[in-house]
Amino acid sequence: MNKKDLIELKLRCLYYGIYINEETMNKLQKVDTHFVQGIFSYHIQDITYKIPHEFIMETGIVTQIRYNTESPCEIIYEEEKFFIKDKEKNIKVNIKFPRAPKFYEKLTSDGTKMYKVIQLAGKDCLKIYTSNYCEFEKLKSVCKFCTVDSSRRLQDVVYNKNLKQIVETFKEAKEEGYYGHVMITAGTYPTEDRGLVFISEVLNEIRKETGLDKIYGSVSTVPPKDMKYIETIYNAGIEYLTFNLEVYDEKLFKKYCPGKDKYIGREHYFKCYERAVEIFGAGKVRSNFVAGIEPLDSLIEGFEVLAKMGVVPTVTMLSLNEKNQENMGKDFKLPDIEYYKELYKNLELIYRKYNMKPAWCEKCRTTSLEHEGKYFL
Numbered sequence: 001m002n003k004k005d006l007i008e009l010k011l012r013c014l015y016y017g018i019y020i021n022e023e024t025m026n027k028l029q030k031v032d033t034h035f036v037q038g039i040f041s042y043h044i045q046d047i048t049y050k051i052p053h054e055f056i057m058e059t060g061i062v063t064q065i066r067y068n069t070e071s072p073c074e075i076i077y078e079e080e081k082f083f084i085k086d087k088e089k090n091i092k093v094n095i096k097f098p099r100a101p102k103f104y105e106k107l108t109s110d111g112t113k114m115y116k117v118i119q120l121a122g123k124d125c126l127k128i129y130t131s132n133y134c135e136f137e138k139l140k141s142v143c144k145f146c147t148v149d150s151s152r153r154l155q156d157v158v159y160n161k162n163l164k165q166i167v168e169t170f171k172e173a174k175e176e177g178y179y180g181h182v183m184i185t186a187g188t189y190p191t192e193d194r195g196l197v198f199i200s201e202v203l204n205e206i207r208k209e210t211g212l213d214k215i216y217g218s219v220s221t222v223p224p225k226d227m228k229y230i231e232t233i234y235n236a237g238i239e240y241l242t243f244n245l246e247v248y249d250e251k252l253f254k255k256y257c258p259g260k261d262k263y264i265g266r267e268h269y270f271k272c273y274e275r276a277v278e279i280f281g282a283g284k285v286r287s288n289f290v291a292g293i294e295p296l297d298s299l300i301e302g303f304e305v306l307a308k309m310g311v312v313p314t315v316t317m318l319s320l321n322e323k324n325q326e327n328m329g330k331d332f333k334l335p336d337i338e339y340y341k342e343l344y345k346n347l348e349l350i351y352r353k354y355n356m357k358p359a360w361c362e363k364c365r366t367t368s369l370e371h372e373g374k375y376f377l
């Protein structure tokens with residue numbers, strides 16, 4: 001199968017989710033792979049089985065598994081092999097699951113299993129969710145699409161990790177060859193630095209313990225109240241800084257991100273982007289958007305405005321489950337799949353125009369296709 005068809009299949013798997021029948025699910029329970037989902041759940045229905053985090057198709061295309069009983073895409077098991085089958089497109093592709101890293105079963109000095117502290121995505125992206133809580137939960141103003149509570153409902157992870165747990169786990173993961181880059185994030189912290197001081201301490205300690213000069217990857221938080229903390233995190237040696245605006249249209253931002261609108265403010269986001277680009281440099285600051293919420297025109301306008309400022313736009317494809325459907329409103333519907341093809345096409349053109357590298361790498365980006373926009377041109 002050619003790569004374009006495989007990329008389209010990845011898009012369909014993220015958009016529709018993936019069905020797995022009970023017999024195949026039982027087989028999957030015994031596969032040597034990783035099942036941990038660190039913070040946000042994208043499953044369309046809750047399920048009691050463990051579900052592998054991702055699968056890999058030919059040519060290394062890695063795709064997150066979003067469980068959905070209604071999807072035309074299904075993982076099947078035949079002749080001792082797993083396949084992803086798309087019944088509408090009549091295609092079937094052999095898939096593999098990445099092996100569970102050895103460090104997952106090791107313990108930190110306080111006896112915590114390391115898989116509860118850092119999770120792996122794709123080949124070598126270490127996901128460090130410093131806290132699985134968000135201040136906007138307390139303030140009853142969570143982003144409407146958000147599933148931050150799902151990791152606490154469904155998963156077996158430490159909700160507030162301490163410095164020692166993170167540094168010890170990182171060292172172990174690095175020794176096993178899993179450090180290519182990090183994705184450090186959390187829910188919103190209540191403090192004026194929005195967690196950047198703690199994350200800086202973590203990065204400084206990691207550098208001290210490993211001898212690394214710089215840490216590849218990104219720290220993602222909401223913008224700090226005082227912009228001096230942008231310098232603090234830069235000095236801690238992280239490569240990229242990310243402030244996720246999520247929705248570009250002003251009215252829709254207010255509607256779907258009430259906490260970010262009220263307690264941070266759209267204007268403050270833009271001031272912080274400006275300052276962050278001054279400090280980190282153009283192309284080293286990022287903003288994620290939740291794709292599927294706003295009209296394509298306004299989303300593309302947002303990509304253009306940010307890219308012009310030196311901020312790399314990225315996207316996560318929205319999935320709806322019972323919880324966020326209720327929050328988004330019962331009449332809210334996802335756009336059709338063509339929306340996403342247009343989106344990735346336009347994103348690719350913007351990356352080319354502003355000479356930007358898409359975020360992450362294609363071997364780790366399980367939830368999006370920023371690297372594959374050229375296949376939609």
Ligand code: SF4
Nearest residue numbers: 134142143146148187
């Ligand atoms: S800031 Fe919004 S998206 Fe992020 S964890 Fe809080 S509610 Fe969720």
